[in-house]
Amino acid sequence: MKEAILHTAGLAVGYNKKALIQDIEISVRPGQIVTLIGPNGAGKSTILKSITRQLDPIAGTVNIRDTSIRHIPERKFAQTVSVMMTGWTDPEWMLCEEVVESGRFPYTGRLGLLSAHDREKVQEAMELVHVTELAQRNFTQISDGQRQRVMLARAICQEPDILILDEPTSFLDIRHKLELLSLLKDLVRQKQLAVIMSLHEIDLAQKISDYVLCIKGDHIDRCGTPEEVFTSAYIHELYGVHRGSYNSLYGSLELDAPKGQPKLFVIGGGGLGIPFYRKLQRAGIPFIAGILHTNDLDYPVASALAAEVVTEQPFEPIREAAIRSAEKAMQQCDGVLCCLEQFGTQNQGNRQLLELAKQQHKLLTEIQWEAMLETTP
Amino acid sequence: MRQKRSVRYAIGYSILAILLCVLLIWNLNAGSVNLSVREVLEILAGHNSENTAIIWEIRLPRLLAAAMLGGALSVSGFLLQTFFANPIAGPFVLGISSGAKMVVALVMIFFLGRGIVLGSAALIVAAFVGSMISMGFILMISGQVKKMSLLVISGIMIGYICSAITDLVVTFADDSNIVNLHNWSMGSFSGMNWSNVRTMAIVVFVCLALTFLLSKPMGAYQLGEVYAQNLGVNVRLFRVQLILLSSILSACVTAFAGPISFVGIAVPHLVKSLFRTAKPLIVIPGCFLGGAVFCLFCDLLARTAFAPTELSISSVTAIFGAPIVIWMMLHRSTRKG
Structure with missing residues (x-):
């Protein structure tokens, strides 16, 4: 079994020096998809922000290959970890191609000019996510689903070892949800990427994840393979379902x-x-x-x-x-x-x-x- | 496709360069004494004539100042727009120019009253202090409100407060100071000398070069802080750099020419539309050229439209700039549905 590329030790995350979630132990190997699930506002994004250095941990460390991320130089970190978060600033006059190109930033020189190799990577990433035909479209004038895919292409052409995704399927219709997740699975297998993501759709989380962490209250309530975690009774408890029901075998809601x-x-x-x-x-x-x-x-x-x-x-x-x-x-x-x-x-x-x-x-x-x-x- | 983009950039720069040349020559020709192109060229080549002084001592420094300060102002606007992710941010609407004006007026009155005439470097420092005061307030407010319209309104209010204080001190200043101050506080490129031009050239071109070197992180910042940070930009340092550069640039303008409205919003917008991109690498030099063209044109009108009465430069830039800003806001809101 491969060694973990990213692991946390005694991590506590939160805002303003107040820990929201404590004792977080996440470990992800190349070729593995780790998914965070939990109710709205449970702090999934907070954890992801702390892993990507947008937020300083309250306690504990996040390590990439045994080096604390605090000690990794910015450029090196950018070449190792890429993110796709919910929400972005709407850029003016920016073509989709230019958005994807921005992923090459950690590899370019002082002025950010792209080399032929960089352009190849951009093309490759856009083909992989099927957004080549959007290249010359204005980023603010395409649909949310298309934007999500362009942002994924951007994250991919950054050539990371670790991909962090916050709710990658929000805004997507059912076809694009399935496409995006299948694509992610292929990517992980081909490029041996390590993926940490948060997902709303537990039925999808169950199918795509290799490992699942359930966040409840101020701690990680349960973790394990989807088969271990996804029992109907536990999902009801985790999300506090009072009305209706979730069937874990089929991932269906009634x-x-x-x-x-x-x-x-x-x-x-x-x-x-x-x-x-x-x-x-x-x-x-x-x-x-x-x-x-x-x-x-x-x-x-x-x-x-x-x-x-x-x-x-x-x-x-x-x-x-x-x-x-x-x-x-x-x-x-x-x-x-x-x-x-x-x-x-x-x-x-x-x-x-x-x-x-x-x-x-x-x-x-x-x-x-x-x-x-x-x-x- | 990439070639198409390069062609577009080349055309854009050519248009700006041609306009700049035309306006430079026109500015030298026109005025209370109209000179022919030939005469102007002869004087520039070193021939002495009765009009040599007009060209060398009055018109040339003035037009160089207008070009450089106009460029500086629109680059400063572009920096602020990047910082706030807000296309209607600019040194004038955010009250930064007015803050600079206030401190410069206070300092000038204080020292002139004691018979000390300040050099241009000291005025730039005073203007910079004023810019930073307004900027401090704006940053505080922007931490509280995320809505860009609210931020702009707050900026306009700060501008009003600073202008009110300036008016107050001007009212109680010595008569001898007022004429000077009044002209300046309305905004004007008149009365520039070569020493002014030299000082501003150093400040403006150093800042411009530093800004140009920031174009890579600025590009990364256009998708928002999160992505800039993920791409390896030291966001905290970068934000400080943006603020300092834009404040120094607009302070320099205010110190020499007083507050000038709308250039900082209108020109970057026009330049972005012309090049059909917001890539800082392209837009920063474009903004400088565009700002130079815009201010040369406006200064030409200010000098000649109602000669011998000279208009304040801010009135002229407002007449051309404000409609562009309004059109731009309408255009944006309809596009977003």
């Missing part, structure tokens, strides 16, 4: 389940139930979902949105006990909705439920279902 007496029993399975659960959630109609195998696609959404879920063990045919409790649940409800058209061998129990609903005249027709969604306030 809103609150509708409250009150369940009105509808929904027979689902195989992903067919999810659109109906969501419709009911939006309409604010409480419902019971069943009978779902706990490994069914529908199960995570149902357990987030339904008042109750009638379940069966994975890979078992639906057994008598489950059918009994489903029947009981159906009694409480005014109607039954069946999302299924076919039933497999393990799923015969649900066919039984459907027959029962038909006998009791509880099965909703399509017209009744639509009327129900419309009439509920």
Whole structure:
């Protein structure tokens, strides 16, 4: 295993000599992405600022290859670490190309004139981030997402060993978010960059990070691989989620389940139930979902949105006990909705439920279902 | 594409150079005694004529002063705009010129009242002290407010306070001082002699050279402090250098010619539009040339428009400069939506 290129020891960061976060131990190796997550205002940016020398640490040190960053000359530091922070001063009359060119600053002479080699690096960085076609555009006249990419090209052509990114995906739409992060992953692999970044999107953090640090209150609450850190329960605790839920396996967010007496029993399975659960959630109609195998696609959404879920063990045919409790649940409800058209061998129990609903005249027709969604306030 | 940019820069400099030559000659020709181009050239070549004194002792020092001080003023404006990341910052609107004016007036009255005539170096020092006083207030305010319009308004207020104090002391000064002071405090290039020109040339060109050497960090600073710092700029030192250079430049102008309005904003803006870039390496020499052209033109008008009455230079620069500033602010706000 490679040695850490940057590590902190007993770092405390904050403003005006008051420590906001203490005992920060970060260590990052070449080719590794370390992500800071935590609620808004937790101090992610403060940590990043302290690592990049914009803020003096309150205590402890930040070391790059065993030298404290305080003792690294400015030019050398600039050749080692490059940053991309949120926000920048809007420069007048500056072409995107010129913005990228500014990344070559630590390599140029007294007047900052670019050599042929510097120009090559600028071209290379712009191609890598796909902003070549923006080169001659005015930096203030492109979209936020494009600007973000131009700033990334700028950071790359600085040829750093360590890249520090503060919320690199803010302002980006879903396509550009994915593009930027895939690009970052490629870069890290190809150039063996070490990346430290903060991310808002925990679902993305889970997928891209090699190591995650969770900031809560005045300390790093938990750290480890994404698999160790990202449990639904812990994410709820870290962010203080009171309403709705986060599913750590899929990285998906669900809103609150509708409250009150369940009105509808929904027979689902195989992903067919999810659109109906969501419709009911939006309409604010409480419902019971069943009978779902706990490994069914529908199960995570149902357990987030339904008042109750009638379940069966994975890979078992639906057994008598489950059918009994489903029947009981159906009694409480005014109607039954069946999302299924076919039933497999393990799923015969649900066919039984459907027959029962038909006998009791509880099965909703399509017209009744639509009327129900419309009439509920 | 890069070639296109270089061509643009070459054209820009050529335009400024041609304008500068035309205005230099025009300034030598025009005045209460109109001279032909040929006559002027002959006098410059060393031929003696009845008008030699007019050219050598009056017009030449005056136009050199106008050119150098105009250049200094717009470079000073460009430095302040970079510092505050604010295109409408300038020594006049931020009250820095007025601060310099106030201290120079106080010092002059104090020493003239005791029969001591101060040299130009002493006046520059006094103006520099005044600039730094206003600058101190502006820096304090800029630490509190980030909005550029508020900063400019504060600067204008500081300017008013300084002008009020200046007016007050002028009112109570000896009669003999007032004529001198009054002319100067309105802004004028008149009465320059060769010794003045020599002193200002040293100050202005040393500062200009130092400013030019700062063009690399200035370029890095245009994306904001964070990025400048990340690129290896010692931001604290750099900010001090910017403040000192811009204050010395504008102090030098105020010491010799009094406060001159709007040159510091209008010229950098025009130069940036002409070159279509804000690269300090290009813009700093461009600003100097542009400022020289602008002030030569305005001084020409000040001298000749209502001859023999001479206008104050500030009135003329305001007439041409203020509309440019207004247009520029409107243009910016519409572009930002």
